[in-house]
Amino acid sequence: MNYSNTFIPTLREVPADAVIASHRLMFRSGMIRKLANGLFAYLPLGLRSFRKVERIIREEMDAIGALELKPTVVLPGEIWKESGRWDAMGEGMLRAKNRLDNDFVVSPTAEEAFTAIVRDELSSYRQLPLALYQINTKFRDEIRPRYGVMRGREFVMKDAYSWHCNDESLDETYQAMGRAYRRIFKRCGLSVIPVKADSGAMGGSGSEEFMVESEIGDNTLILCKNCDYAANVEKAGCAPDYDTAQAAASVPPVEKIDTPNVKTIDELCAFLKTKPQAFIKTLIYRAINVELDISAAPGCKNLERKKGDLVVWPEAFFAAAIRGDLDVNETKLVALLKASEVSLAADSDVTRLTNAPVGFAGPVGLNALPVIVDHSVTAMNDAVTGALEKDLHYQHAAYGRDFTGWMTGDIRTVKAGDRCPLCGGELYEKKGNELGHIFKLGFKYTCSMNVNYLDENGKSQIPTMGCYGIGLDRALASVIEEHHDEAGIVWPASVAPYHVIIIPIKYDGAVKAACDRLAADLEKAGIEVLLDDRDERPGVKFNDADLTGIPWRVVVGDKGLSQPSPQVEIKRRGEKEARVAELDKAARELELKVQEALAELNG
């Protein structure tokens, strides 16, 4: 392809809102343009790389036997109402009504659409397992779309869904997907960190997120310096950092002390001349749609509601007791309570339930609601904590002796410096962006949408389900984040828009003839070539070649061609020095280099 026949509007300026490298470089290299906030058009150069990512994903999905479908992008609202997500998805989902007042959704994900298709066709266990996918447009109304296609409103996602007779079959497909994802990212030249993740609003358990490190990442990752433990902070655990062997017997009895006008932990530390580690912090939470059986917990019996076969507590209050220097991880608390949401209770609820002003809650004698005791507290035998009365605290409080709580669990936010739950090594934090996510959904959709099949014995059964996504735009932008330098993009060969750029010093006469022949020879060998035939100064062409990041650059000039055996210069993008090569051997040499680079990524 000759440069003048394509449409690559490169720019020297950086758009003001482009704060990360991929956004800046995709814009400057003419890969994308902005249509509106969070909406980007891929121009020819960008689309070439985008299609390569798409092809890699399709090949790997096909290789594990997943079958491609194409549902619509605009989905009927009814199926979202069936699954219950019409309400649950909130404002992030773009909804529209047509002239007949029918509800539509611009697909943010497609569990419902695929499940509806499978529901109508599934009859026998012989049809299972079944894995289906699409690579199609999605829309999520990001509150603050930014960072270019890294967090756009419209994007393309590969979303796959699978249905199974049993957990073993689901796990087999889940593992195959995990391996396919690792191959996909490797082939794209991406270093990913697979982490255990909370599966959030998607429901179900058993999930893995594929993260790339990113300063502007949405996720905080907890990693171990010593082993390969990696977890989203929302789910990360840690080794105990306390001595569980300490005996409670030697501690004086619990007693009330006056703490006038002392409200915060800092004030309490100053007042008692001790450290936050010596306190038990007690927070009152309001939880929504609790599915954990709390019928026997204090104050909960009268709150339960039947919801089909399930007993649900639409609203319930809990106290969370945790060591004073630690924070409660609300995502872990949600998971523990099997709730849809938790939030700090209103002051009026705190006062009502603790029978004291805000700031004096504590687990000792707290009977109006269930107390969830973090593991950190179970090791405390001489603690200070609120006494459920204004200006009073307890000291010498000991777990097991003075209080136990309704249940114990791990509800602590793990942070850098904590110890690895696997090896005890030091944990550290990284920001990460999620590129892919695989998870075991279980029966969430098959149950609510009435999917059935007949098993070997002719008995009706509900299949279990898995769900597997990759964002294409974000993957492409992440390649650039990982592979760029000051001058521009440094594409891995597998997703480069072209493999080779040929730059004539002046596209004329013998130079033109040599360039045309070299381009033709390379294209015949399946190598993708951009020939910069523009009437621009060599410096402009070199800059654009660096900016667009094409892996091999060949410079052809009169000087080289006039040597006894005509020469060109070949330079690998990202390397400093160009090498001289014989013109006649250049095509074959480049062909081998491209194939070698592709084989290394694909291998």
Add this chain to the structure above:
Amino acid sequence: MNYSNTFIPTLREVPADAVIASHRLMFRSGMIRKLANGLFAYLPLGLRSFRKVERIIREEMDAIGALELKPTVVLPGEIWKESGRWDAMGEGMLRAKNRLDNDFVVSPTAEEAFTAIVRDELSSYRQLPLALYQINTKFRDEIRPRYGVMRGREFVMKDAYSWHCNDESLDETYQAMGRAYRRIFKRCGLSVIPVKADSGAMGGSGSEEFMVESEIGDNTLILCKNCDYAANVEKAGCAPDYDTAQAAASVPPVEKIDTPNVKTIDELCAFLKTKPQAFIKTLIYRAINVELDISAAPGCKNLERKKGDLVVWPEAFFAAAIRGDLDVNETKLVALLKASEVSLAADSDVTRLTNAPVGFAGPVGLNALPVIVDHSVTAMNDAVTGALEKDLHYQHAAYGRDFTGWMTGDIRTVKAGDRCPLCGGELYEKKGNELGHIFKLGFKYTCSMNVNYLDENGKSQIPTMGCYGIGLDRALASVIEEHHDEAGIVWPASVAPYHVIIIPIKYDGAVKAACDRLAADLEKAGIEVLLDDRDERPGVKFNDADLTGIPWRVVVGDKGLSQPSPQVEIKRRGEKEARVAELDKAARELELKVQEALAELNG
């Protein structure tokens, strides 16, 4: 691909709402499933054929130098407001508001998006001509979606747009597109009728529609039995069917006659014992946004409005005089008046403007509004027509002597039996569906959206624009409409989901081995094979092979394999008889046949 590893849910029943062959067969062969009214999911078999149509279109677009982009499917409402189509597109366009109250449109077409992109990048005439395209999801809220993907709400369209310095350049691209379209349809095995079309709401002039004949077509085509004249009835012309040589001198003077209680043309015919051909029918129309200069026409001066540089008549009334046996073609009238819309005037307006009750309008003495005289009337020299008074008509009215009107033009609806404007042959009608449409848009979008470039002299100019669409879903369905029989689809090789289906009588032992080897040999040669490994009766497999329409069927059984030189049966879909072939030569023979069929379509 083994049948049991894919997902092809064939059906014996026909869905109740499937009234046309393609809808019935796409559903029965497991190509598509319905998600909601007008929304269809392509299943793996359907998607394979769909992607082949897509690839053919992409190759032909790339071959003429058009460059592929990928704008978003969800477009910002602002650019539609800029172009003025936010209001003009009406309820067919699906709109949505996000959480920030921003307006969005699910793209029904993309003139605005492409023009917005080009506007920002275009600076010099050197960048022109430029042709860009996308193959992407579109949504139009059909009032009555039906006929499966033939008239769905969501569909995929290839839409291309081009920008030019002048009409010659536009015409060059327009012609190249026309040739590419002919190649695309030929390669898909589609017989299209290229017709001159009214370009309708898209604006501009110079356009060609590519139609396929269809009983359930939206369009009426006028075709000549003698030559290749073809036109949409909305624009069709015809040869005069009257003698223009007749002299007016021999006709008695015009005179009023009493026609008591006579209101319709039929009553008038009975009363005067003559035929509708002897009457001049005069209809009063209300026209909206007239751009034809009517400042000198009766009653129009005071209605004009300035709209930028343009003088526009937001509302104006016209009389249309036409021979009594003919109908006014409102689309042709709209084009003649350069109006956005015409409709019959309200009775009160008719009475006010003709100074008579409804039913007595006529061109003689009609001075309150411009009279548009159809060519058929200019040949009438002894006509009956309304006398602008209750219960009175004129007879012996002659064009040129007794009236002339404000302008003459061709506003007649052509119908079967009329004569061809090119050769005089007999015209006939067909119903047709539009598969593609190419047209010269002119300055409609570049003007309203302020697109400029500097010409050779450094002067700012507005580019002219062309626009070229093909509906992929409809093209695919039309292939099936044209290529099917009682038993199912009869795919052309180019868009068949697989080239060859191998049917083992029983997939076991030597038969299994032979089938597996044959499939492997064919796949190595690039032939796409479906191997029906299901444990079904041969009759079921034969029926499904016919239904899914795969071009070559190979039957492998013990009987054939046990011959001295092992044999299989090869049958071309659509042919009656199978042929016996040697197993060892079958792969090579099929390879040649497939290549030959593909070459014929692509050639």
